[in-house]
Amino acid sequence: MLDANLYEEELHPTPLGATWREFKQRHVAVFGLVILTVFIVVAIAGPLLSPYAPTTQHTNALLIPPAWNDNGSILHILGTDALGRDMLTRLFYGTQVTLFSSIATVFIALSLGVAMGVVAGMSKGLRSSFINHVLDILMLTPTLLIAIIIVAILGTGLTNAMLAIGLALVPRFVHMTRDFVREEMNKDYIKTARLDGANLTQVFLFNILPNMVELLIVQGTLAISVAILDISALGFLNLGAQTLMPELGVMIADGLSTVYIAPWNILLPGLSIFLMVLSINIVGDGLRSALRNRLTH
Amino acid sequence: MTPLLSIQQLTYNPPKRWEFLSPRSEFVLGPVDLHVHESETLAIIGSNDSGKSLLAKLIAGAVKPTSGEILLNGQPIGTHQSKARANNIRMVFRHSAESLNPGISIGSMLDEPLRLNTQLSPAMRLEKVMQTLSLVGLMPDYYYFYKHMLSDGQQQRVALARALILDPQVIVADEPFAALDPSVRSQTVNLLLKLQAELGLAFIFISHNLGIVRHMADRTIVMSNGQIVESNLTQTLFTAPEHPSAQKLIHAHNSMLKL
Numbered sequence: 043m044l045d046a047n048l049y050e051e052e053l054h055p056t057p058l059g060a061t062w063r064e065f066k067q068r069h070v071a072v073f074g075l076v077i078l079t080v081f082i083v084v085a086i087a088g089p090l091l092s093p094y095a096p097t098t099q100h101t102n103a104l105l106i107p108p109a110w111n112d113n114g115s116i117l118h119i120l121g122t123d124a125l126g127r128d129m130l131t132r133l134f135y136g137t138q139v140t141l142f143s144s145i146a147t148v149f150i151a152l153s154l155g156v157a158m159g160v161v162a163g164m165s166k167g168l169r170s171s172f173i174n175h176v177l178d179i180l181m182l183t184p185t186l187l188i189a190i191i192i193v194a195i196l197g198t199g200l201t202n203a204m205l206a207i208g209l210a211l212v213p214r215f216v217h218m219t220r221d222f223v224r225e226e227m228n229k230d231y232i233k234t235a236r237l238d239g240a241n242l243t244q245v246f247l248f249n250i251l252p253n254m255v256e257l258l259i260v261q262g263t264l265a266i267s268v269a270i271l272d273i274s275a276l277g278f279l280n281l282g283a284q285t286l287m288p289e290l291g292v293m294i295a296d297g298l299s300t301v302y303i304a305p306w307n308i309l310l311p312g313l314s315i316f317l318m319v320l321s322i323n324i325v326g327d328g329l330r331s332a333l334r335n336r337l338t339h
Numbered sequence: 340m341t342p343l344l345s346i347q348q349l350t351y352n353p354p355k356r357w358e359f360l361s362p363r364s365e366f367v368l369g370p371v372d373l374h375v376h377e378s379e380t381l382a383i384i385g386s387n388d389s390g391k392s393l394l395a396k397l398i399a400g401a402v403k404p405t406s407g408e409i410l411l412n413g414q415p416i417g418t419h420q421s422k423a424r425a426n427n428i429r430m431v432f433r434h435s436a437e438s439l440n441p442g443i444s445i446g447s448m449l450d451e452p453l454r455l456n457t458q459l460s461p462a463m464r465l466e467k468v469m470q471t472l473s474l475v476g477l478m479p480d481y482y483y484f485y486k487h488m489l490s491d492g493q494q495q496r497v498a499l500a501r502a503l504i505l506d507p508q509v510i511v512a513d514e515p516f517a518a519l520d521p522s523v524r525s526q527t528v529n530l531l532l533k534l535q536a537e538l539g540l541a542f543i544f545i546s547h548n549l550g551i552v553r554h555m556a557d558r559t560i561v562m563s564n565g566q567i568v569e570s571n572l573t574q575t576l577f578t579a580p581e582h583p584s585a586q587k588l589i590h591a592h593n594s595m596l597k598l
Binding site: 054057229230231233234235236237238239240244248249252253255336337338339 | 400442456501
């Protein structure tokens, strides 16, 4: 018999620690994380950092270029738009609106989709098929088109846009969860858990969910980037967030009329959207391989 | 003396499917009668498709029998996934690698049966997990390890620890030695014999390796086509098999020994 006190290693990395150790091996992913962190900090602390209110109009400073330009002013570091609103301030608020509404949308859609998928995956026969396919009709058309239809029925506004996009995302989550749960339910380790007396809820929470994190991260980040693009697209089309709200898509639409004399008005919000989506995808990809490597290395 | 585990008229017919989907004739198990005493080792041998694994699963409760009763200490075990069964009859699956959850640490894997079936506090559960780890010859460090960090033999030990942790009276193992190399296999065999001597377990196992059966088992039953065709003391069975399928298996084994 081995002596229990023979030798005990002092540091055992927690699952989170092990994931981080794998994650930081990939420099691109860490770079993405830095960008994403900047966006999140800006989105949270934006109101504190910004010198003006997002709707304040500086009538004596219309269409001022960014500060590094010869005509720029240090009072408006990223310039102003056609109504004299400070670009930096609006970008802070715009990031807040777009990023957080996308994350909230995906979070709710994911919870709903996973719940339905789990019920479908654990039940059999007609009930399983029904739950699985009841929302499939939403998969027939592209996300944006469904969103437009729903906005047409319910009226414009950010909440309705979020509702529409969330609803369009649910069936995808239902399908992925159901397929995954079905596959896992046939494995021996679920049988052993069942023999231990675990009920279906316990089987899911303690046995399937730890294995599902990777899938959720991948699909969740993909969905967040889709949601960011769709929410700003609806804002751009004047179907989502309305003109007064500092939303990135709305800002691009506002800047479109002065694009030749003030290109920064669409360039900067567009760049923000691009960087947000890019960093989320990079981080999601990095997290996925980190989570996978954690369980193979 | 009442046997520890007694199986009476156990049968299993697979549920009917639509004929055109499964044209093959259905396999039927039983009726099977079987008795196992305390600290007894029972081996189940037989050719492929003879229902050995199914019988093991029926005993452990992984599959619900069509009819028949399983008595533990003279008391019928009720439904097919009850607490009494989970506490007293534990199963080790054929491929230990697949019966361990890849996503959670060994510690939480061993903790789960305790959490579900006992009233122990977290500290006591931790202590019990550590005890069980050392019982099967694993270091306390393994509490934090994941499945992929372990070798086949170590995974086998974890699967065994998972079966032992509730202090069961019966362990049912489906080919526990199949995937192991000879040295690890003999280690595991010795481990099991030692545990059995210490804890007084009844041990039912399925094996294709008749050498191990002869070494370990007190009694051996031979299955063929879902029926027990012969049941005898191992020594008697190996010297004078009666049923043709038993003769086939034993002769094949003996002829290999003579080479």
